[in-house]
Amino acid sequence: MKMPGSASSAHFNLFLLPGFLDPQTCANIRREVSASPTTQAPVYIEGSTELVHETVRRTTSLHPSDETISRVHDRLCQQKSSLEDHFELKLTDCERPQFLRYREGDFFVRHQDGNTEQLEFDHLRIRRVSIVVFLNDSSAKPEADTFCGGLLNFYDEDHVQGSETSVFSLPGETGLLVAFAAHTIHEVIPVACGERFTIISWFR
DSSP: OOOOOOTGGGGTOEEETTTTTTTHHHHHHHOOOTSSSSSOOEEEOOOOOOOOOOOTTOOEOOOOHHHHHHHHHHHHHTTTTHHHHHHOOOOOOOOOOOOEEEOOEEEEEEOOSSSTTOOOOOOHTOEEEEEEEEOBOOOOOTTOEEEEEOEEEEEEEOOOTTTTEEEEEOEEEEEEEEETTTTTTTEEEEEEOOOOOEEEEEEO
């Protein structure tokens, strides 16, 4: 989604792969994770021993079968060479994928995933490429199996709050994989209605 005065996906060097997962696979995963055990998704904050901070991140981690996790992990690993070419990096491995559900009001404030010395946690610093896979579509109005809001926004490091420049908003599209440099500032804006299902992972 490109708004007037906003940046493009190329500005942020995004790797976009529509149809990474086909619609039926996405529906099957959504069905499985909806019936799977859940936990509150963690967030790592320097100086804090707590892992749940609902003023920073509010979403739910879903825990499907090991078979599903392994199958998705294998599919992600198949993209390694394409990601190396796109980002001009030598990557090693891909972290175990995580499955997330954002319900109405859930969000994640602006943050970086890794590859920056500003982060205190070693496992975050070594992350080089972030991955998000959408399992359902976003929609301008409530529809079955979609969500409203929940855009994935990207920002320049020098972005000023309230400015329309150097911002790119990516709506959800079933099966779409988006990859970006882990130091890129990004956020998930609050979901207005429905449920937003995604898979996330990182290459190191």
